[in-house]
Amino acid sequence: MNLNTYRYFNEVAETRSIRRAADRLHVAPSAISRQIAILEQSLGTLLLERTNTGIQLTSAGLVLERFTRHMFRDMERVQESIRNLKGLRLGEVKIWVIEGLILDFLPRTIADFNEQFPAIKFSVYSESSDRIAEALSRDEADIGIVYNPRGRPGIEIVAQYSEPVMCMVNPTHDFAGRESLSLAEICSQQIALPITSFGLRQLFDQAITRQKLNPDVLVSTNNLELTKAMAITGKTIAIAPAMAARKELSDGRLRAIPIQEGEFVDATSAVCVHRDRQLSYAANEFLKRLVKTFQAATKASTRLT
Template identity: 25%
Template sequence: MDLKQLRAFLTVTETGNVTRAAEVLNLVQPAVSRQIRLLEEDIGAPLFERERRGMVLTEAGEVLVGYARRALLELDRARVEVGGVGQGVTGLVTLGLLPSSIDMLSSPLASAVAAAYPGIRIRIAMGYAGTLQRWLVTGEVDAALLYGVEQMAHIQTMPLIEEPLWVIGPKNSDLSPERPVPLAALTHQKLVLPSAPHGIRTLVEQACAAAQVTLDVSVETNALSVQRSLVLGGHGLTILPPIAVADDLRGRKLKGAPLTAPDITRTIVLALPTNRPTARAVRCTVDLLVDEAQRAVSSGTWLEGRWRG
């Protein structure tokens, strides 16, 4: 097993196709196929099923992919740190951010890190809370902003921001920030919601159980962009923190109103692993991430956010 084989394996995994992987790796297709074959011989099991729709991971491939990603990530970290010896704080820091906040935080954070610690290189990974939590435990990210985190032995958290969930609808709806909507008022509305076990769906279902309310969920999707598109297209209302569609609310493409009876809130937390040491570069980057989150709340950019850090 060598690094070329692992890179070929991961690239085929991500593209789902040997031809596209060869283009990404700037290799000929037979060379990529050979690297996969050698890796399969070394592992002693097939890593892909060759199907009409592309290359699909086998059970053995699913097991290997996490190890391969971590191995290459550790090598990249080593390259950055060794190359920066004697140059102050250096390192590769991988952060996990939620879809609702990644656009707002990424650019100012990158600018802050470049100005304060030019020897630090950051990677920003987007995922939903459950995915980021898993990546944090396995070492695929160094720190993350999460919500709805259960107590876990290998994660420590610090509350940063509390934000409400709103009912979000198309621009022709009668929703208004000044008129909270009782949860029970949604019982006769078509709703577009994430599917379980998405964190927001869990919060909504807990509130429905407490209020003895049954909602009519017409479409389920775990893609924020699809939720937004379906609401814009008039397929139903949705429930989201206002920051998730802040630009649409400010631009009056969508309308929103706070949920009430009961109020539903989520708390964004900074999460760090406890099953491994936190490098100095990670601590420095996390401090800047917290600063940028606080600045977003105080400036009103983080719509309806309340600072708890």
């Protein structure tokens, strides 16, 4: 069985489509179908099932998909290590990050890193904390930055940055002049929140459950920009760390009011990796830079209010 056979299967497993896999690999769909048939015959079991909604993996296919995904990621790391031995600083860093940080210090950190390592490229994905943890577990990400981290099997926290979660309001809102707000007061207003897979929403839901509060959630979204935009209209309020609304606070479109409850004061963002996987040279070097950035932010403790 040659390596291409497993590569063809891995692409089909990732795209759930023989035609899309063929387009990625620049081969004919019939070539992929033929190789997968040979693989199924060799293993003595079906790997794929064709349904009305596309291709699904069988139980055996799921086992093989985990193997091929890790195998090709390890091959990428080996190839990069060999290039580094030749003095070529090449590679790619795959970062999955919560939305609140993707527009703040991450671009600056990447730009600074590029000055020293101009040949290293980046793939950056904005996702919820739950999805980022899943990506680390599935070896889809080298580095993850999550919000409100909690114990997750196999995930190691290498740096943390604490910044209070604030209530974001339009400058004309009744709350705009307040020095602080209780959670009960926040729940008395219409609010825009991220969906439940976001660490920020999980923090909020845990707090309202303990206090037996019923918030009036007008908008629930997977886009934090929309929650801020809703607050800017004055129709709703929102919650976010000041870091995630730095621009809107600077130009006066929002005001940030501290929330009195302790869990909002001690909210944390964290840089995470998978405990049992060795990072590539590029990813490891960038991780060091990212950890220093988090440490500097913690020392500075700069907050816009």
